[in-house]
Amino acid sequence: MTVISQLLNEPGVPPHEAKRLLTVATGRSLRELLADDEVGTEEAQRYLGLVRQRLAGVPLQHLEGTVQFGPVELRTDGRALVPRPETERLWEQAVDALGEAGPGTVIVDLCTGSGNLALALKHRFPPAGVYATDLSAGAIALAEENSRALGLDVTFLQGDLFAPLPAGLYERVDLLVANPPYVADSEFGGLPIDVRDHDPRQALVAGPRGDEVLERIAQDAYWWMGTGGWLFCEIGETQSERALGLFGSYLDVEVRSDLAGRPRILVGRKGGRCCV
Ligand SMILES: C[S@@+](CC[C@H](N)C(=O)[O-])C[C@H]1O[C@@H](n2cnc3c(N)ncnc32)[C@H](O)[C@@H]1O
Incomplete structure (x- = not known):
């Protein structure tokens, strides 16, 4: 002993x-x-x-095997990013903005990873139809395992951003959330070892500039969002101006801070004021 x-x-x-x-x-x-x-x-x-x-350098959450995200406990492993507290803040703000949901409410989560945002939103808004996409087959498998374990019915689809979504959702999305990759190629080597060596590179790095995925979301978001629909997208702390420029021509937008005071959450609304 x-x-x-x-x-x-x-x-x-x-x-x-x-x-x-x-x-x-x-x-x-x-x-x-x-x-x-x-x-x-x-x-x-x-x-x-x-x-x-x-x-x-193995993340604590991988050793524990689970992580709490809002109201849901999720399995976490090397197939997807470990959900972060700043993303939980995005979830809280998205919940407040949507307020309530009925059977016709549509929620979409792009770049879903472990399914954290989609599953926590389904938990909070049971009648809503919730759809989530990710390029990674491993991430989608993990998200589906989490969905089954929690008994929450979310449609997980493998593919590029909006591409796998059913066409019937066009102009009908009431809440669009995304935590896309936003790190530049050149920044990858400087990340902490438990992030660089244990989160999938595809979850972190967007391309040479870092805003490539954000830019592609901005190109299509308007067409999928319904009138009055909300957008909540996590961004890198140096990307506010770029994000406001990308989305600001067709949404009412602002950037909000995370708990540490860093500008990390882009909020937008189609055909209505997003913020006071
Ligand atoms: C920063 S992680 C976010 C994961 C999760 N939503 C979270 O909050 O922890 C980004 C995710 O985007 C996925 N991804 C990267 N490029 C993508 C694309 N073009 N289309 C869909 N998913 C993509 C990655 O596989 C990864 O799971």
Whole structure:
């Protein structure tokens, strides 16, 4: 047996991560662990193995296997980006803007990854029809697994941006959300190791400039959105002006800040005021 305080005091990961890894290694809650104050030798070995992986840059969420996003718990692994807190902020704002939904309400999530935005929106607006697309077959498979595990009926479609959507949704989308890739080729090498080596490159890098996918969303969004429809799109913190220019000629637009005060959320509305 190994005393828990001894394990947690080993040099390595910060204390809050150490506690979470210990619960993964033992399958026991922190409360149970603290009550026992001891773990078996195998559990201790498993814990030290997880610490080694974490120190090598494997994201904590991959080691835990799940991540909470708004009201839904999602499986997460190397097939898609680990959903981020700033995207949760986008989800909250999109929910506030839409307000309510009926059976005719249409929600579209482009670049869905693990399905986080689409599934959290379906959870919040059960009557709405929710459609989500992603270029990556792995991401779509993960999103479908999450959809089944949560019992939330979202239509996941593999393909390029709007291309796989049913033509019947043309000019009918009430809420369009997207967290597209927005990193430039040249910025990729400077990303933190747990992002660069463990999130798919296709989820991060848009092309030589970084705004290529955003530009392509802007070319088509107007035609898919219904009158009064909302757009919420995550952008890089240096892309506000470009994003306002791309969407501002046909939507009422503004850029909002994330919790850290960085301008990260483009909000737009077709045929109505988006913001006060
Ligand atoms: C930044 S990740 C966002 C994932 C997820 N929505 C989230 O918030 O965590 C971008 C996603 O866009 C997908 N993607 C990249 N280019 C795409 C394209 N042209 N059409 C559809 N999806 C694309 C990637 O495969 C990746 O899953």
